[in-house]
Amino acid sequence: MQTRNVTTPFGRRPMTLSLVRHQTALADIRQGKTADKWKVFRDASAARETLGIQTNSLAVLDALLSFYPETELRQDAKLVVFPSNYQLSLRAHGMAGATLRRHIAMLVQAGLIVRKDSANGKRYARKDKTGQVETAFGFDLSPLLARSEELAARAQQVLADRATFRIAKESLTICRRDVRKLISAAMEEGADGDWQGLEDRYVRLVGRIPRTPTLSDVEATLSEMEILQQEVVNQLDFLDNSEKISTNDAQIERHIQNSKTESLNELEPSSEKEQDGKSEPKRRQKSEPMKAFPLALILRACPTIADYGPGGMIGNWRDLMSAAVVVRSTLGVSPSAYQDACEAMGPENAAVAVAGILERANFINSPGGYLRDLTRRTSRGEFSLGPMIVALLKSSGHALRHAGCQSGT
Structure with a gap:
């Protein structure tokens, strides 16, 4: 272990406790260390920002x-080393004297060099x-x-942080692009959902990114952007499932009806003659198969x-319809x-539709708008509840093996 004395700066330059610590630490250099x-x-160049020095300070240290x-x-x-200011300025690329002295002071303050004044x-x-x-001064x-x-160690940490920062920025850029384009596509194609609300959230989130973001800024924004992306994808996925349900509606409904002891088709008039005076209003005929x-x-x-x-x-069924009225209000459906x-569907089937919407409420931004869309599709003969029930049973892990049993209450 070395024994060193603490020396104070010459002239008006002040002595600080930080300088004392830097000098006393030199006595702890391990014997034979190189x-x-x-x-x-x-390493000092890589860790420049953590040391609080500038690029010109590195030129002086060089x-x-x-x-x-x-x-x-x-x-x-x-x-x-004991170069004159003139010699030092020449090797520091002709740095002006005042600038040279300022950066020497930075190096001393950062604890990279120590003055040993005569x-x-x-x-x-x-x-x-x-x-x-x-003896040298x-x-x-x-x-x-x-x-x-x-x-x-500082240099390695800085390089690791830079790599993390670069990856985070790339991930944020990709996530922003995905969210932006998915929302735009949904709005342009008129998909059902509160896309304007998602668009507003996206704009607010992007607006909070600082001009020169730090790693913590990027990571926080990325976390929120990924949540928003998941909501957008879930909404699109739900719409896609709804379209698949509508496409397969006829096949699934036919399978369920054929599995009953008394087919519903046998309960309906099969000719215009049989329909005279016997058929119920058209709206009621629509609702019967779903019930x-x-x-x-x-x-x-x-x-x-x-x-x-x-x-x-x-x-x-009366309890179900009563519950649907309560749920309607809870979901904000007008x-x-x-x-x-x-x-359009009949009161029993409308209650079932509300129950289905309640089950998927986390994925539906506007229950009222969704119900109106189902109503329009029902009026056009493009929707029935069978596929929706099948999908909900599958998502909850139930099989449809009892769907063909006799009608319940």
């Missing part, structure tokens, strides 16, 4: 190292009879040797609605939208 001066310089003749900094060597502030070396430097490079491991589903099957597909029934349970659904 370090490549240019590797240490590269110049100072060039005055040390050896490549290796050694614990047992004299690591003091009595008159001049920089020089005193040699012995053999020509060896006995100038800039001590020992802090670079003492902190070589620390500077290497063929057993109530128990409906409740397996849509269990949540039972919480809104009388006494927290549903025992018959009375007129629910009335239109009842007229």
Whole structure:
């Protein structure tokens, strides 16, 4: 272990406790320790921002190292260099004197060099009879040797942070692009959903990104953008499932009807002659096939609605319709939208539709708009509840093996 004295700066330059700590730390340099001066310089350059120095400070440090003749900094060597300001300025690419002094002060403050001032502030070396430097006054490079491991660790951390920052920025850019284009596509093609609300959230989120973001800024924005992206994808996925349900509606409905002991087709008039005086209004004929589903099957597909029934349970179709009225209000569906659904589907089937919407409420931004869309599609003969029930049963893990059993309550 070395024993070193603390020296104070010459002239009006103040002494600080930070300078004292930097000098006393030099006494702890491990015996026989060495370090490549240019590797240490590269590490200091990489860690520049964490050290609080500027690029011109590095130019001065580079110049100072060039005055040390050896490549290796050694614990047992004299690591003091003593160039004049003129010589130092030349090797620092002609840096002005005032600028040079400012960046020397930065290097001292950062603890990368230590001043070793003579009595008159001049920089020089005193040699012995053999020509060896006995005492030198100038800039001590020992802090670079003492902190070589620390500077290497700082440099590695900076490089790791840069890589993380780059990856986070790339991920945010891709996520922004995906959200932007998905919302635009949905709005341009008139897809059902609150796309304007999602668009507003996207704009607000992008507007909060600073001009020069930090890693924490990017990661926080990316986290929120990924949540928004998932909501957009879930909404599109739900719409896609609804379209698939509509496409397969005829096949699934036919399968369920054919599995009943008494086919619904046999209950309907098969000719114009039989229809005279016997048929019910057209709207009622639309609703009858859907009511063929057993109530128990409906409740397996849509269990949540039972919480809104009388006494927290549903025992018959009347209870289901009562619960649907409560749910309609809870979901924010207007009375007129629910009335239109009842007229198009029949009150029982409208109640089942509301139960299905409640079951998927987390994925539907506008329950009222969704119900109106189902009503319009029902009026055009493009929608029935069979596929919706099948999809809900599958999502809840139930099989449809009981769908063909006799009608429930």
